[in-house]
Amino acid sequence: MEIGQIFTHIDGPVSRDDIKAYAKASGDRNPIHLDEEFAVQVGLKGVIVHGMLYFGYISKMMGDIASENNAKFINLGGELRGMLRPGDTVVTTAKVTSIDGNQVSFEITQNSKMPLKIEKEGAIIKTYEAEEKGWVKEKELSGIKTEETDEGKFTFREWLTVKGHAKIELL
Numbered sequence: 001m002e003i004g005q006i007f008t009h010i011d012g013p014v015s016r017d018d019i020k021a022y023a024k025a026s027g028d029r030n031p032i033h034l035d036e037e038f039a040v041q042v043g044l045k046g047v048i049v050h051g052m053l054y055f056g057y058i059s060k061m062m063g064d065i066a067s068e069n070n071a072k073f074i075n076l077g078g079e080l081r082g083m084l085r086p087g088d089t090v091v092t093t094a095k096v097t098s099i100d101g102n103q104v105s106f107e108i109t110q111n112s113k114m115p116l117k118i119e120k121e122g123a124i125i126k127t128y129e130a131e132e133k134g135w136v137k138e139k140e141l142s143g144i145k146t147e148e149t150d151e152g153k154f155t156f157r158e159w160l161t162v163k164g165h166a167k168i169e170l171l
Helices: 016-026 036-041 051-068 129-133 138-143
Strands: 006-011 071-080 089-100 103-120 123-127 144-148 153-170
Touching: 006 051, 016 051, 051 071, 051 089, 051 103, 051 153, 071 103, 089 153, 103 129, 138 144, 138 153
Parallel strands: none
Antiparallel strands: 006 089, 071 153, 089 103, 103 123, 103 153, 144 153
8 A cells, every 4th residue: 555545446336225224223313314304394305325334334444454464453533524325326435645654544535426417418217306306506517527337428516425534554
């Protein structure tokens, strides 16, 4: 490992079945995660993913990095900064920031990639739930991006969901 090295992992898209399975396993049955009508009533425009579900993706990634590098995973912390929705893809990066003896520190960044629509030859050929339900807030418009795919021009919202840190100890 070396300072500046970057590890990336992609999870998702997160499904409603993933959310239900996490609710069952964790015991967190808050209706903002499971009940569409309730989530709308409280102003969320639909259910949201449990924060600890997507934080768990970071934990798994760091555990894998430790395992692949003959190390043990000793520390993880972070701040949840944005909500995820069903259909979002989660992109997690871990950048090596320092190496002190056998301890390696990482800066963690996790972004959500919320699909909105696909256009081909100027026509919208597919819309996603996020577009249909207006899940993108005005403050998030700067995160709207596009990329060319085999299907056409894919429009999505990219947003920071977690900023954090981790540490492993090389054995």
